[in-house]
Amino acid sequence: MAMFRSLVASAQQRQPAGGPAGGDSGLEAQYSCPICLEVYHRPVAIGSCGHTFCGECLQPCLQVPSPLCPLCRLPFDPKKVDKAAHVEKQLSSYKAPCRGCNKKVTLAKMRVHVSSCMKVQEQMANCPKFVPVVPTSQPIPSAVPNRSTFTCPYCGARNLDQQELLKHCVDNHRSDPNRVVCPICSAMPWGDPSYKSANFLQHLLHRHKFSYDTFVDYSIDEEAAFQAALALSLSEN
Secondary structure, three states, X not given: OHHHHHHHHHHHHOOOOOOOOOOHHHHHHHOEOOOOOOEOOOEEEEOOOOOEEEHHHHHHHHHXXXXXXXXXXXXXXXXXXEEOHHHHHHHHHOEEEOOOOOOEEEHHHHHHHHHHOXXXXXXXXXOOOOOOOOOOOOOOOOOOOOOOOEOOOOOOOOOEXXXXXXXXXXXXXXXXXXXXXXXXXXXXXXXXXXXXXXXXXXXXXXXXXXXXXXXXXXXXXXXXXXXXXXXXXXXXX
């Protein structure tokens, strides 16, 4: 995998002595940012992997504690992101045909030309405008129920997942005769927050043996052993 990533990085930077590979027709794609898919604007290169992006497009990645390259996902040091001077020089040297009017334009001026080319604008009329990803300012909805951790309906113990809730109730409430509302069911869209189980422990055992996200990691042998131990514990009561 490391060798593959190295080859990808070197291929991105490789340039034949006689000029860009693919001729004029592939120039715009060859010098396009992998994030915005437009010709590079103020390009910068990540030191560790060599991948190049628009300076503005890479900014959101530099705002997190442990940034990863958007292309190869390798971690990198944000202090080792430098201006890609060699790419800027090539942008000023090479010309490519506009994808709308077919006029040859210097790559460094391609963005400005495309923004005013009527044929390109007609092609892009129904395309959404690209906006670099930034941390959201939208509030987190407060009405979304928590379906990961639950509160014990007997004593109010909090932050218990399904298995912890079952173990807690077996250890502390297996002799409690009170009818209680199942906190797992009541958190679901189809749950009835007013329905009280006559035997809450048996309800947990048969209705909530495991959560969906742990199903694939929970072996049949482990499940059988757990159920046998729980049945024995309940029978001793």
